[in-house]
Amino acid sequence: MRMKNLLHYTENHRYCVYREFGLSALDELMLGSVYQPMVGAFAVSLYRLLFQHVPVGQIGYSPLEQQRRLFLTLGLEPSEKGRKYLIEQTSKLEAVGLLQTSRLYAPETDDYMYEYEMQPPLAPAEFFRTQHLTLLLRDKIGKFAVLSLRESLWSRESSEWSQSSYNKENISVPFYELFELNTHVIDYELEQALSEVSTSRQTGALASESEEALNYADIILRFPRESANRKHVERLRFEHEQLGMVNYVVRKFDLSVQDISRLLDEDGIFTEAGDLLLDELQLRASQHSRQERKRQEEQQVQAAKVVALRQRETSIPEEPPAEQAVEMEFYVEVPPQFTAKCDIHQYNMMLRNEPYRRLLQTFFPGTVPGNLLDIFEKIDISYKLPGEVINVLIHYLMSLLVSGSDQRINRNFVEAVASNMLLKQINTYEKAVQYIRDQAKVKGKQSTAASGGRSRTYAKNNGPAKPSIPIVQDQPSEETVSEEELDELLRLAERMQSGKQKKV
Numbered sequence: 062m063r064m065k066n067l068l069h070y071t072e073n074h075r076y077c078v079y080r081e082f083g084l085s086a087l088d089e090l091m092l093g094s095v096y097q098p099m100v101g102a103f104a105v106s107l108y109r110l111l112f113q114h115v116p117v118g119q120i121g122y123s124p125l126e127q128q129r130r131l132f133l134t135l136g137l138e139p140s141e142k143g144r145k146y147l148i149e150q151t152s153k154l155e156a157v158g159l160l161q162t163s164r165l166y167a168p169e170t171d172d173y174m175y176e177y178e179m180q181p182p183l184a185p186a187e188f189f190r191t192q193h194l195t196l197l198l199r200d201k202i203g204k205f206a207v208l209s210l211r212e213s214l215w216s217r218e219s220s221e222w223s224q225s226s227y228n229k230e231n232i233s234v235p236f237y238e239l240f241e242l243n244t245h246v247i248d249y250e251l252e253q254a255l256s257e258v259s260t261s262r263q264t265g266a267l268a269s270e271s272e273e274a275l276n277y278a279d280i281i282l283r284f285p286r287e288s289a290n291r292k293h294v295e296r297l298r299f300e301h302e303q304l305g306m307v308n309y310v311v312r313k314f315d316l317s318v319q320d321i322s323r324l325l326d327e328d329g330i331f332t333e334a335g336d337l338l339l340d341e342l343q344l345r346a347s348q349h350s351r352q353e354r355k356r357q358e359e360q361q362v363q364a365a366k367v368v369a370l371r372q373r374e375t376s377i378p379e380e381p382p383a384e385q386a387v388e389m390e391f392y393v394e395v396p397p398q399f400t401a402k403c404d405i406h407q408y409n410m411m412l413r414n415e416p417y418r419r420l421l422q423t424f425f426p427g428t429v430p431g432n433l434l435d436i437f438e439k440i441d442i443s444y445k446l447p448g449e450v451i452n453v454l455i456h457y458l459m460s461l462l463v464s465g466s467d468q469r470i471n472r473n474f475v476e477a478v479a480s481n482m483l484l485k486q487i488n489t490y491e492k493a494v495q496y497i498r499d500q501a502k503v504k505g506k507q508s509t510a511a512s513g514g515r516s517r518t519y520a521k522n523n524g525p526a527k528p529s530i531p532i533v534q535d536q537p538s539e540e541t542v543s544e545e546e547l548d549e550l551l552r553l554a555e556r557m558q559s560g561k562q563k564k565v
Contacts, residue, residue, distance in 0.1 A: 062148050062151045062152050062155060062162050064148050067141055067144050067145070069164075069173055070128075070144055070148065070173075070175075071128070071139070071144065072127065072128050072129040072131075072132050072139040073127055073128070073129070074127070074128050074172070074173055074174065074175060075125050075126065075127055075128070075174045075175070076125070076126065076127075076128050076131075076174065076175040076176065076177060077114075077122050077123050077124070077125050077126070077174075077175075077176055077177070078111050078112075078114040078115060078122070078123040078176075078177045078178075078179065079115075079121065079122050079123075079176060079177070079178045079179065080112065080115055080120060080121075080178070080179040081120040081121070082120065082179075082181040083117070083120075084112065084181070084182075087184070087185075088181060088182045090214070091182040091183070091184075091185065091188070091214075092105055092108070092109075092182055093105070094210060094214075095182075095185075095188060095198060095210065096157060096159065096182060098198065098201045098202050099153075099157055099194070099197050099198055099201055100150075100153040100154060100156075100157055100159075101150075101153065103135075103150055104150045104151075104153045104154050106135070107131075107135065107147075107150050107151070107154065108154055108159055108160065108179070110131070110134060110135070111160070111177050111179055112179060125174070128175070131147065132147070135147070151177075157194065157197075158180055158183070158194075159179070159180050159182065160177060160178070160179060160180060161177075161178040161180065162175060162176070162177055162178075163175070163176045163178065164176075165278075166278035166281075166282055167278075168277060168278055168281070168298060185211070185214040185215065189211055195207065198210075274308050275304075275307065275308055275311055275318060275321070276304075277297055277298045277304065279318050280294060280297065280307070280318065280321065280322055280325070281294060281295065281297075281298075283318055283319060283322040284322050284325065284326065285326060288326050289328075290325060290326055290327075290330065290331055292335070293325075293331040293335040293337075294325055296335055300337075303336070303337045306337055306339050306342075307321060307325070307337070307342075310339075310342050310343055310346050313343070313346070314343075314346040314347060314349070314350040315350065316346060316349070316350070320346075320349060320353075321346075324342060324345055324346060324349065325342075327345065329341055330342055330345075358439060358443050361442055361443060384410065384413075384414045385413055385414060385490075386410075386413075387409045387410060387412075387413050387490065388491075391409075391490065391491050391494045391495075392405055392409050393408075393409060393412065393453075393456060393494060393497075394460075395408045396456070396459055396460065396463055397463055398424070398463075399423075411423075411452075412449070412452045412453060412456060412490075413449050413452070413490050414449075415452065416448055417437055417441065417448055417451040417452055417455060418434070420452050420455055421433070421434065421437070421455060424455070424459055432472070436472050436475050436476070437451060437455070437475075439476075440454075440475070440476070440479045444479055444480075444483055446479060446482065446483070446487075446488075447488055447489070449489070449490040449493070450482065450487055450488065450489070450490065450492075450493045453490065453493035453494055453496075453497060454475075454478060454479065454482070454493070456497070457478070457497040457500070458470050458475065458478075460497075482496060
């Protein structure tokens with residue numbers, strides 16, 4: 062039981078007990094022999110006391126009472142020491158799975174109530190399959206006592222039954238082979254009556270709605286009392302429309318109660334009149350969600366690195382997996398930097414079988430850039446793309462660089478391509494190769510359409526195209542001029558010159 066303020070847990074607070082099971086002889090044996098060594102006799106006595114709050118022949122809720130009954134029955138003083146001790150004992154029961162404690166806030170009285178939901182003891186087989194409980198019991202009573210206790214709770218089969226080999230066949234008769242139900246008539250009155258008198262909890266749509274939707278008590282419990290927005294948040298108790306807006310933002314951005322309380326405490330969320338600004342709340346919730354997602358991705362990547370490092374240090378080296386062949390119809394071309402190192406068969410086998418880290422090292426003469434390595438680590442750990450698909454993605458990106466494309470290989474572009482692969486469910490080597498081929502065709506069509514569109518636009522905007530004018534080029538003439546023709550041309554030039562002078 063997590064309790065920060067002991068004044069919220071006193072003998073004056075009311076409580077009730079809920080259980081929907083009974084204790085059998087085996088359960089009693091498990092409580093006395095298994096659970097009591099782990100949590101102590103006082104905690105088991107508290108468990109039995111809570112169990113008796115509901116009549117033995119019934120299940121459901123006990124009447125509301127003050128916790129003074131617990132203190133007096135257990136012989137505890139209703140003081141700070143007694144409260145701490147009772148909290149400690151309930152915490153032990155909660156830790157081993159025998160109890161769940163819930164705190165309910167009543168806005169009309171501004172007070173708390175407590176609900177103790179009891180859980181049945183585990184059966185012997187299920188208990189000893191639970192590792193942390195078995196280890197706790199070992200620490201309390203020792204290894205040999207645990208083995209002896211397990212043997213005493215288990216009745217073994219006879220030697221004749223265990224040593225013989227039989228072919229087991231299930232010959233049980235199912236329900237609908239023996240009984241027939243009248244399903245043509247639906248008795249709505251019976252169903253309504255059963256639902257009204259049912260003592261079990263509503264685990265259907267009502268429970269899911271109550272878990273998803275936050276109420277006023279959830280927010281006001283975690284909101285600071287000295288906040289300037291406290292008076293505006295307290296109005297949500299009566300402003301159901303604004304509380305619905307808060308729940309809309311919580312569901313939209315997947316926020317927790319602590320997150321929405323922190324956002325409502327910021328400046329600029331409410332107007333001076335106390336009205337909630339939905340757009341501003343959505344903006345800040347979006348920023349918070351984006352930062353939280355980025356932080357989780359970084360933590361996930363770092364945790365995966367630590368796990369991989371520990372496994373590498375502690376695990377026994379295993380044999381490498383068998384290489385998978387590549388069909389020739391799914392071969393990709395060898396990049397220019399690999400033409401002198403390997404042929405097309407070796408390169409495609411490397412794409413199909415090598416880890417993406419080793420493939421990246423082959424593309425760089427030195428160390429792989431850290432930012433590029435971080436991008437593919439995120440795609441591997443967060444996006445869960447198969448290694449062979451990541452290799453084809455690396456080949457596609459390197460091909461864009463070699464082909465002289467204007468596309469920059471940055472984080473946004475790589476993650477966009479990886480996201481597109483995830484949406485199209487590219488999870489095999491063959492699908493990845495077909496995907497990059499389709500992308501190449503699409504880019505080719507777009508470039509052709511773009512060049513054609515530019516020429517048509519130019520002609521449309523500038524009117525009719527001008528006729529092409531031939532350009533005189535200096536080419537040596539194949540025919541030569543004789544001396545007589547040259548003299549005649551000189552005389553003609555002199556006459557023309559003399560005629561111009563006379564006119565002047």
